[in-house]
Amino acid sequence: MVFFSAAFGLFLQFLLWGAGLALLLTPRRWRVGWPALCAPAGIALQSAVVWFGARTSLPGAQSYASYSLALPGIFLAGGLWKAWIVERRNLWLELKQWQGVGLLSAIVLNALIIPFAVSSRVLTTSSLGSCDAADYAAGARTLLEFSRYDRSGFIGLTEVVRLHSVDNFFDHWIRLNHFTPSALLALNSAVMSARPFELVSVMSAVFVALSLPVVFWFARSTFRYGSVASFWIAAVYGFSPLLWYAVYHVAMSQMLAAIAIALLTGAAIALWNEGASLRTGWKWSGLLFVAFWLILGAYNFIVVVCLVPALAYVGAITLWRGEWRRLSRWFVLVLTPLALAAAVFTQRTLGLVERFVLFQQFDFGWRIPPLTPEGWLGILAKPSLQGFAPGIRWATGALVIILFVSALLAARRRKGMLALVAFSTTLPILAGYAFLVIRGILRHTNASYDAYKLFCVFYPGMLAGLAFWLSWTRSPNRILRTLSIGFALVVLGLNALSAHRFIRRMQSPPLIVDRSLADLQKLEERPEITSVNLRIPEFWSRLWANSFLLRKPQYFETYTYEGRRNTELKGDWDLYRGVLQVSTPESPVQPGPPLMRPLSLVPTHSPFHLTASWGDGWYETELLSRAGRHWRWSKGDASFAIGNPQSESLNVLLRLSVRSLVKRDLSVWLNGRELRRVEVGPDLRFVHVPGLSVPPGASKLEFRSSLPPLTPGPEDPRQLGFAVYGVDIEVVREGVTLRDFRSKLRLEAPAVQE
Numbered sequence: 001m002v003f004f005s006a007a008f009g010l011f012l013q014f015l016l017w018g019a020g021l022a023l024l025l026t027p028r029r030w031r032v033g034w035p036a037l038c039a040p041a042g043i044a045l046q047s048a049v050v051w052f053g054a055r056t057s058l059p060g061a062q063s064y065a066s067y068s069l070a071l072p073g074i075f076l077a078g079g080l081w082k083a084w085i086v087e088r089r090n091l092w093l094e095l096k097q098w099q100g101v102g103l104l105s106a107i108v109l110n111a112l113i114i115p116f117a118v119s120s121r122v123l124t125t126s127s128l129g130s131c132d133a134a135d136y137a138a139g140a141r142t143l144l145e146f147s148r149y150d151r152s153g154f155i156g157l158t159e160v161v162r163l164h165s166v167d168n169f170f171d172h173w174i175r176l177n178h179f180t181p182s183a184l185l186a187l188n189s190a191v192m193s194a195r196p197f198e199l200v201s202v203m204s205a206v207f208v209a210l211s212l213p214v215v216f217w218f219a220r221s222t223f224r225y226g227s228v229a230s231f232w233i234a235a236v237y238g239f240s241p242l243l244w245y246a247v248y249h250v251a252m253s254q255m256l257a258a259i260a261i262a263l264l265t266g267a268a269i270a271l272w273n274e275g276a277s278l279r280t281g282w283k284w285s286g287l288l289f290v291a292f293w294l295i296l297g298a299y300n301f302i303v304v305v306c307l308v309p310a311l312a313y314v315g316a317i318t319l320w321r322g323e324w325r326r327l328s329r330w331f332v333l334v335l336t337p338l339a340l341a342a343a344v345f346t347q348r349t350l351g352l353v354e355r356f357v358l359f360q361q362f363d364f365g366w367r368i369p370p371l372t373p374e375g376w377l378g379i380l381a382k383p384s385l386q387g388f389a390p391g392i393r394w395a396t397g398a399l400v401i402i403l404f405v406s407a408l409l410a411a412r413r414r415k416g417m418l419a420l421v422a423f424s425t426t427l428p429i430l431a432g433y434a435f436l437v438i439r440g441i442l443r444h445t446n447a448s449y450d451a452y453k454l455f456c457v458f459y460p461g462m463l464a465g466l467a468f469w470l471s472w473t474r475s476p477n478r479i480l481r482t483l484s485i486g487f488a489l490v491v492l493g494l495n496a497l498s499a500h501r502f503i504r505r506m507q508s509p510p511l512i513v514d515r516s517l518a519d520l521q522k523l524e525e526r527p528e529i530t531s532v533n534l535r536i537p538e539f540w541s542r543l544w545a546n547s548f549l550l551r552k553p554q555y556f557e558t559y560t561y562e563g564r565r566n567t568e569l570k571g572d573w574d575l576y577r578g579v580l581q582v583s584t585p586e587s588p589v590q591p592g593p594p595l596m597r598p599l600s601l602v603p604t605h606s607p608f609h610l611t612a613s614w615g616d617g618w619y620e621t622e623l624l625s626r627a628g629r630h631w632r633w634s635k636g637d638a639s640f641a642i643g644n645p646q647s648e649s650l651n652v653l654l655r656l657s658v659r660s661l662v663k664r665d666l667s668v669w670l671n672g673r674e675l676r677r678v679e680v681g682p683d684l685r686f687v688h689v690p691g692l693s694v695p696p697g698a699s700k701l702e703f704r705s706s707l708p709p710l711t712p713g714p715e716d717p718r719q720l721g722f723a724v725y726g727v728d729i730e731v732v733r734e735g736v737t738l739r740d741f742r743s744k745l746r747l748e749a750p751a752v753q754e
Contacts, residue, residue, distance in 0.1 A: 003117040003202060007109055010188060010199070010206045017072040018042025023079025025286030030270070031089065035098045036217035037287065039210035040263050043184065043256065044290045045072065047297050050143055050183035051344075054174060060145040061183075065190030101216045101234060105209040108238035111499060112205035112247055115506035123198035124518070126509035127540070128383065129366075130249035133200045133513075134543035135561055139173045139182030140196035141550055144189055146170055153551040160555060161563045164354040169550070172563045175351040176358075180297035181252035197513050197547070204247045207255040211262075211460070212238050218262045219464045222269055224418055229470040232488055237463055240378040241498035242456055245385055248506050253298040254456055260294035261306050262460035263287060268310035268334050269421065272317070276326050281333030288337040296345045301355045302457055305432070307334070309461050312424035358562070365449025370437045373397035376455075376466055378495040383505045385452075400466070403487065407469040415471065422468040425461030429454065510623060511540045516598030517577070521548040533557070533571035533604065537614050538621050541577055557613075574602040574611065578621060579632050579724055580640070584608035584731040595657045595686065595726030608731045610650055610694065615639035615701075619718065634721035636709040642670075642699040642729070650731050652692040654701075657726035659684045661710055666722060669702040670694070680722060 018041030025041065026034040049068045050061055058064055083089045119126055125133045146155055148170055154161070155169045166172045173179055185196045185203060192199070212234045219230035237243065246254055267287045274280045295303050318327045342349040369386045374396035381388045388396075404426075411419040433451045440447030455462065472484035523529050531553035536542040542560055559566045576582050581600040585608055588601050602609060617638030623630055644650055658666065663681040667674055668689050676689045709719035 001117075002121075002123055003113050004110065006123055006192070006194070006199065007113045007202045007206055007209075008106075009192065010203055011105070011109060011209055013188065013191070014039055014042040014046070014206070014210055016042070016076070017045050020072060020075030020077065020079035021045055021286075021290075023083050024075065025290065027270075027283040027287075028087070029274075030221060031083075031087070032094050032097065033217045033221060035095060036101075036213035037263070037290075039214060040259050040290055040294060042072070043180070043210070043259070044293045044297075045075070046187050047180045047183050047293065050187050051179070051297070054143060054148055054170075054183075057147050057149055059147045059150070060143060061186040062144055062190045065187055068187070069191070098213065100231060101213050104231070104235055104238060105212045108212065109205055109209035111239075111503065112208060112244070113202070115503050115509070116201055116205075118507040119509055119512060122515070123194065123202070124513045125197050125200040125250070126248075126506065126512040127201075127250055128245070128248040128506065129510060130251070131511070131540050131543050131561070132252075133197075133250040134540065134547050136178070136181050136185060136250065136252060137196045137200055137544070138169075138547035138550065139177060139179070140185035140189060140200075141547060142170055142173055142186075143183055144186035144196065146550075148174075153549075154546070154554050155550065157553050159567055160553075160565050162565065163563050164357065165351075166563070169563055171347075175347045176354060177562065178253040178298055179348065180256060180294065183297070195518070197518060197544070200250060200252075201247075204250050204252050204255070207252060207259070208238060208243050208247055211255065211259045214259050214262050215460045215463075218266045218460050222266045222461075223421055223464050223468075225464070225470060226474065229467075229473060232470065232492065233464050233467060236378060236467075236492055236495050237460065239492070239495040239499045240459070240463075241380045241383065241385060241495065241502065242378060242452075242459060244499055244502045245383065246456060248383075248502060248509075251453075251456075254453055256294055256297075257299035257302050257306075257457040258459055260291045260298070261302075261309075261457055264291035264295070264306055265309045265425065265461055267291065268307065268330075269313055271333060272310075272314045272326075272330050273417075276330040276333060278329075278333070281329075281336075285333070285337050288334060289341055292338045292341040293345075296341055296348055299457065300345075300348050300352055301359075303338070303352070305454075308428050308432075309425040309458065310334075312428050313420060316420055316424065363446050365446045365453075367440070367446055368448045368452045370448060370451070371433075371455065373400040376400065376462065377491050378498060379491065380498055383498075383502050399487070403469040403484075404466055407471060411468070411471065418471075419468070422465035424465075425458070426465035429458045429462055508624070512623065513544060517541060517544055518548065520545050520577070520599065523575075524549060524551040529573055529601070531555070531571040532573050532575045532601075533569040534560075535574050535611070535613065536577050537580070538578055545575065545577065569604075572604055574604055574609075576600045576602070576612075579630050579727055580612060580614065581726070581728045582610060582612050582731075583728070584610065585733050594655050594728045594730070597728075607646060608650060608733075609645060610652070610729070610731050611643040611645070612701075612729050613641045613643075615641045617721075619720075629725065631723045631725045633718070633723045634703065634709070635719060636721045637702065637704045638721065639703070640701040640727070642694055642701050644694045644696050644699065647696055649693045649695045651734060652694050653730045653732055654689040654692055655726070655728040655730070656687040656689070656724065657684060658687060658722055658724050660705075660722040661712055661720060662707070664705050664707040664722065667704045669700075669704060671699050684725060 015038045018038035021041035022034040022037040026037055053061060053064050083091055127133050158167045161169045166175055173182055185199055189196045189199060215237045216230045216234040219225045219233045267284045271280055271284045295306055314330055372387060372393050374393060375387055377400060379396055387393045408419045433455050436447045436451035469484050472480040475481050533555045534542050534545050536545055546554055555569045555571045556564055556566045577599045581597055582602050583600045584602055584606055586603050586606045617635045619633045621630055621632050658680050660680045666680050667677040670692060678687050709721040712720055
């Protein structure tokens, strides 16, 4: 229940924060749509609170969050005064018109939260594969606990965090990174007395629920769809695998940008349709400012293309009618709120050039399967966004294209302006999407990731435009009416089926913040831990360790996301976490028996200091989330790299927790010398190898088997050798005998097998 309580609490909180602003800013002609605009207004207001708070010397949002709660109350009082006293409106009747959409938002939010509640009993964050969640949480902690002048710990470690003009981690979030999602996490963590990592996944799901009223309003006001058709568009959007993929990869900025662009496009087109006069511009200026504020705060680089649909619409009309003066007025009225938002967001606006330079330097993201036409409507086979078999894809895709083009041609006379809206919100974006996909294929880059992002931030308009055949649901032609209604039901059903696949997949997520990972933050309270080298191979765990240890200087062996450069490892302690653990006689005692300890710390200035890292022959770490168990399969023979920086050999005790798909021999080798041979099988076996003498310099610890790797089954094509669930390398003092080793093992782990 804790996930559902947090999700619906956040949902209502955003709406309450924005209710007053929505009442004040919504133009009178469109006033019945104010409930849909509560979400973007509330998000923008919370973002503004943290932005201005970050410009002061206050120690983070935790110092002003409680006082900020008065702000939405003030705006709500002003909005109610305007609605009740000035305009004499019945707000209750207006709200009742939105109860269906509100119920839809609740259903979608409930469905999105189900796998989180199944995978964990306590609030936490999980992911389908992306590590963005840890980055957002690090930004949230920065804005929650630190002031702009604080340079303690990791915040001011310039040699690690420097990125172009930014030389500290606080300014990294102000200038370059996705500010608004982290700001929302910071403020709501303070208000709800939660830690940022507990709210990341929940808030991602909340953003989808908050977007549905905006999508409904956009379809109703801009495309002039009826209530049922607009509800269908909102429902398909809410269950779309394109959105669920974003939620479970924690693409928070992308979802905020989609809300903002829907609001921006609707407002900009309405401004044109109402004459683009100064009076009309004033009426829409508030909502335009909110839209630009969200874009600059969350996804600032998308500002260069955010007006493409609206510009395509007004540009086509101008070319046809020659209304160049109207176009110039429209430009001024639309760009003035942008200029004001950019002036407030000065640092983020100036950071745009650096952001595009970073795009040239790094190939961000991963490769996402290209969407064919049926995928544009969410008709996809797997949570990875792969389509169905080619025959089904091409037949369904052809039907999507035929329906879309036929509906546009049929409406060119009676509904020409609406057909132009559908054209403007789809064709320019599809052209950009195709360009990026083809570019990625030709250059062998991750441009398909950028293509997916571009598609999704414009998806509210894309979906409404591609479904232009919904106008046939009211057609007197029975065949057209039946075809459109039937296809609409099929599309909605297939999107709901995709949502079900996501729910099943995320009930055991591949990545999750378990308690042992979250407990890394306790190290901040230990004064003897002055600085750390993050010797954590898993990207997910390493990035979260950074988030939980911001009050300590940290050094990275490998480049770890923006603002976390790899440098010389100058930390006083090596931090290991996961399957591989290293300890010395001077390491702090960790809870739990060997092979089950969550972390290990090794003092780097100790005469027993030794390093270990994964070598060749390993797959990525896997996780059973509910049990908190990690393991790593080998591809066959595999190795570890051992480093002894001392001038003399070190005595080492090796513990190993291992199993295999079938019975196989497993031998342990150090620098080409066999140390031990055992038999392992499907049951987990504990093996120890005492008396290792690791010479100075680099050594290679190998695990070999005479049996080749095997494929477990048709659903897993990998060639698997053996799986290690724990590898514990303990340096012991000189003079410890083999008998001492055996006594130590019997005391610590009676389940160990010889």
